[in-house]
Amino acid sequence: MRETTDARPSAFRLRPATVILSVVCLAAAAPHTEASHLMNGPQDEWHRLQILDHHVGWLHTVAERSVYEGAPAWRVRAEFVMRLLRSGTPIELHRVRVVHFGVETPFAPYAFMMTSNESGEERRVEGRVSEGSMRMTTHIGGRSREHEVELPAGTLFEEAVGYYVHERLADIGNTHSTHVFNGDMLLPMLDAITIDRVEAVELPRGDTVQATVVEHALDWMDGVRMTEWYDASGQLVATEMDALGVPMRVLRTSREDATGMGEASDLDVILATKLTVQGPSPTDPTHFTARARLSEGDIAAALLPTQRQEVGGDDGGWVQLDVRRDAPPAAPAPFPPPPSAHDSLLTPTVYVEADDAAIVAQAREITGQAENSWQAVDSISRWVYAYIRDKTLDKGFATARQTLDSRIGDCTEHTMLAVALTRAAGIPARILAGVVWQRDAFYYHFWYEAFVGEWVAMDPTLGQGPADARRIQLSGGALESDTALEFGEGILRTLNRLELVTRE
Template identity: 25%
Template structure:
């Protein structure tokens, strides 16, 4: 089937959704902080927008959390599409903010030639630039730590979603029309297939006045969004999962922001999966076996099998990773040793830091444990609305579970230890919260080995038995989680505990941490755990 570029009218929320969803669901595991995105650079970016620019407010369950502004600038050989925005939210008393900047250059037929995308959480921007020649894409990823370049051949020519709603309108919006398109998302560095359906014309309010617009439904990566688009391609309103809405507003109204206590509470409630269970888990390290039924959402895209998890229909059984036994060696380890765009395991500073982390420690298992303790110790726990780059995390030494995981995976690969990113749920005081952690491969010799989940954020080696993996990989793989947020239901069918027993490894003593020049903390109680009465299901 011929794939066409997707209208900005229905795809612009995708990148924002990924970022918003992750900061919302990961914030429960970090300490209080305040990260202020650079207002000076944002003011410079906004100065370019003229009277014809389209401003929109971004809302979460009725509360303003940001704005975007976009415009199309004619050029001699086509157009330059520009968009800037600011997002801000409060989590557990911590305010985190980020600025987003996108520029796309297209020809007179709106065929993509190049683009720039940057996200700045206040610690320094991560910028993605792309040059397009047919199906060939040249990418560069730049952070304060440097630039990384790579070339990709895509299955179809990449298209950027920014401000292409007018191209859709040029073809004539017709009720009942249905399209299958493809769009390139610079936040995930991947093309994604989408299905778009045009509904009837409706009256919707934008900038305080009623406006006739077509209702446009979109499905991408399991997400369903709704937009209202005028005949001229103006997006009046967009509604996305988790209660996210963008609305056409005046410039003054769009830029007026305030994050309230009610917004903070709503985000926590939306993130939590409160299980139906007969027995409370007081200490996750005591969980030997946990069997749960997941309902309420489509799990067909989830990666549920393996590394201590077994699936039978909608029932998932998890065993304590300390009891995992080696099996036949994994023959596909090369890709878990290779560097990636945001896992820069070949960077000199990553290699040097990895060597420091395991100095004096021999053996893969012992090195993997030492690395867990080391990453936990050197990173300050703060919520960050960013695209986690291992080099940038090492530079700033700040982050939540995404940053801990990215740095660990990069350092492990630098040491020749296969590692990958896992995302899913972890149990904290009566509820399961979305989380990220690494899985590391331990070669046991004689062509046998095992993938072991570890958690540098919570300082656990291995991770406790309440870690329920839903996906493996980077942001492009993690999008399967977004449709689950606020929908997933859990019932605990069986729970087996080992009271008063929290060893580090079965049959092994913890690695001697004496030679480290930095203090290694015990598992820290996060700010959520410090106020259990505020959490659902806690007592």
């Protein structure tokens, strides 16, 4: 990204930026000022992030006038830090996003760059608008991948929406819909905006301000909703988002308050999102039944019917779940397998590097004695379980090759390495997301399935092949794009909203 900056400032905000931490999706926001404030000096503002009423991080935003490839532009840099616990293990998520958008062509997106550390190493995504498309390159683990998406006319960067709202929709009752490029999904999303009312908001330092309430409805997962409050000068006061089952709030504050949270918050996202059941603990690894519902949302859209998981009936919002463990196939496909209708699931991705030379060589070594595809898959799953020696939770989202090198990880790392090795061996495989029973509750989890003449579920994290029946597969479990958020859509639909009643 080529850029120069000068001392003439602007001020905008970063809209909630969704961040995946394996089992939880979190959001943050940053400031905006009205047009009359744009030339008063560089904006430098701090916001405090709260989740479930815990102070977990901060957002620092600097906005200023700039030039991008010879054209006047606004430049916004937003730095996001979140500190959490995962089963007692501290984890820090750090992300920086820089965007440029138009001055003479108001709000028109030009380019962005984002870096993040969820894989344990830097992940960098660079994008620029050309001929109506966002053309992007993702760099991670020494590899790069190019991709692009078409942008509908009038698409805005998230960082430009606050300015757009203040300029175009200032009066109570105004509504408008526009596409917004989401920097985490790397896709444009339709945002239905309503200027709703005026009310008082209390800030962390104890002061209360009168603020205009702006409601947003994003066209994603049945409509994710977000509320923002702006003071009379156009400054963002607060943002709230509760559509993912986890109450999140961002509040304007001082630098000292925003960053004054110590080395880690006391919020443990694993324990905060575990799913306890009504009824007896499931004990049969071959068969599991339960009634399920969502306290909010469509249960049918959240649960995925498969050959091993039946979802039936609708009794006042409750559905019946019946899950059975796969049996090892009686007539598995030969190895190497013949072409199948599922060969699109042999494709390498940024996170699942099935074409990496080291992964290909390791897959060949593991499966060298396999007589059929089932033996090859079973050998890979067992090898991954034994190979990853440090079953730690301090990684956010490492790639398969990073895990092959480090031998460190939790369920995401076990699963991505196993899928990469399976694909490298020529066997179609795909990632699954859901919840799995462990000791006292269901916990959010990832595993995979491989096509060996039929689909068989494997869990290399727990050393299970085929995978235990005491799990529920959720919709949206995939990782075929360059964004980790796609991986957990089913989890996001159910987070803190799924209810289960088990049977004997």
